[in-house]
Amino acid sequence: MPVFDSASGPQKLTRAELYEKAWSEPMATLGPKLGLSDTGLRKICDKYHLPTPPRGYWAKVAVGQRIKRPPLPKLPASMRGSEETVIVFHQPPRPAPKELVAQQAEDDYPAGVRRRFEADPENRIVVPAILEQPHALVASSVLLLRKAKVDEDLRLRTRGLKCVALKVSLSAVDRALRLYDALFKALEARGHRVTLVTNDNETSTVVHVDGEQVGIEIQEHVTRTEVPPLKPQTGWYSKKYVWEATGRLTFVLTESYLSVRGKWSDGARQNLDEMLNDIVFGLGDAADAIKSRREAFERAERERQAAEAKRREAEDRARRARGKARALHQEVRSLQQSLAVREYVAAMRSAADAANLPPEHELRAWLEWAEEYADRLDPTKALRVPDDPDPHAEYRTAWNSPSPEPERSSWWQRPWYNR
Incomplete structure (x- = not known):
């Protein structure tokens, strides 16, 4: 928060007050509170003969070191007087720089709290x-x-x-x-x-x-x-x-x-x-x-497991789709075979009728069996979702797939029937 309100006009600080403020916090944070940059505030301190913290002072304080600060010197005789010991600030307060705001926000996190606690001389x-x-x-x-x-x-x-x-x-x-x-x-x-x-x-x-x-x-x-050896060594020796x-x-x-x-x-x-x-x-x-x-690591493991589950799900969908395709092809073949058998039965019965074969002829019994067989092949009679005719085809292909034959670059390595 600013030290003063810009609407109230010029503000005043004594040398002693500014001296205490200069040694209470860094110039980078004190300057914006007074409406100045750190360089401008340092120039004012030099003008009024105010000692300021040297470079590295706040870093040493942060690790618990106690550094004696110089006393406030007296003004020269030419600057003495109550009106010279009052420092007037006419500029309105400046907003803190973005990096300072970020640093202050960081100090509010647990790490910042720990840092301030450990830097406190009472907790040394x-x-x-x-x-x-x-x-x-x-x-x-x-x-x-x-x-x-x-x-x-x-x-x-x-x-x-x-x-x-x-x-x-x-x-x-x-x-x-x-x-x-x-x-x-x-x-x-x-x-x-x-x-x-x-x-x-x-x-x-x-x-x-x-x-x-x-x-x-x-x-x-x-x-x-x-330790060098007492005499030169020609071969291997233990150092x-x-x-x-x-x-x-x-x-x-x-x-x-x-x-x-x-x-x-x-x-x-x-x-x-x-x-x-x-x-x-x-x-x-x-x-x-x-x-x-x-x-x-846990997030990466969860992502890996999710990707693995997604991959397995995709493989299962593809495997089920291939099983359905095999079942469909089997049903189509069965329907085609059923239609072909019925066409065969119709043609043979026409031929038997033309030849006036008696009902007790063995061919007519054969044709009745063939017609029953066509009904068993016909998928339209069952009206059900077909099952995969070969559910273990995926595993059998992976287990029993033949190994590829190695390439033979020379003529004498080729089989005799290819020479």
Whole structure:
């Protein structure tokens, strides 16, 4: 909403009021509220010696960093006076740009709500310096990791242990468990759930976010250096390496191909201890991506099943049509045969009458049987829908169809009768 009404005439702000507004929200959103562009508002701040947030300030605030802002300086002697400390805005409020409106609309969605919640300094996740009263999964993992052995790459071997997912060295396991402890407690405080899932002797750590399961793991970056042989080797030899643990941890999502951020690592300016809020927000993004992907798969499966049902229905219609055609051809042949038999019987009776054959002659008995046979062939006597005379023709054709004879390009490969 605009800060002032354009119908009420010019509006005034003191330097202190404009200073507070400039450090409360970005220039891109504050400018339209004051009827200016962000560049025009920045020029006014420079004119009245007002410090403004530097580039990247709001991005750092969004991840929970606290940056000290410079104090409001005094005006030069030439600008002092009550009339100079009042800034007058004559322009009417400008509508917000389309991209800003879209961003504000996006902030109203659950992702925007999560982003604002995690960016609030009051909700910052703090990693404890000492692991006291740990989460139940972390506490059980501590006992199990005491039995873990160290692999060649200096990382603990956790396969077969029902503990949190870790690929770290012995020197970094304490910090990794403290990160897990702070993260698990924060997730449960936000209404999520963390469980351990065992499959094929491999235990994975799964976060349940909005009904979706997101796998997580903490890894440590280790360096590998090849040890040169003491003397030149002429044949094959086994290379030897020296491994070194760096202490740099990385939090990864084990689910791949989600098109969202899936890795957070220690860096030169920021480490994982300061990224837990961003990780929690990223888990929500991953859950949304998993849900979208699952819904896309389900939608594609429904479409495939619908297409398959449509194809089968079309095949059934075509199969029934071919069966009806066979029945029709059979009925036509039967009618033609019936008419031919009756024509034969009529012709033979005429010939028998012309020859004055007695009624007890065997030919007359034969003609009576032939006439009965014509009635049995005649489909007009039954007045019913005929059945398919060969309902298994489709399957028999598919099963018993002869394989095509291979082509013979050379003359000696051809049968002797074609030479």
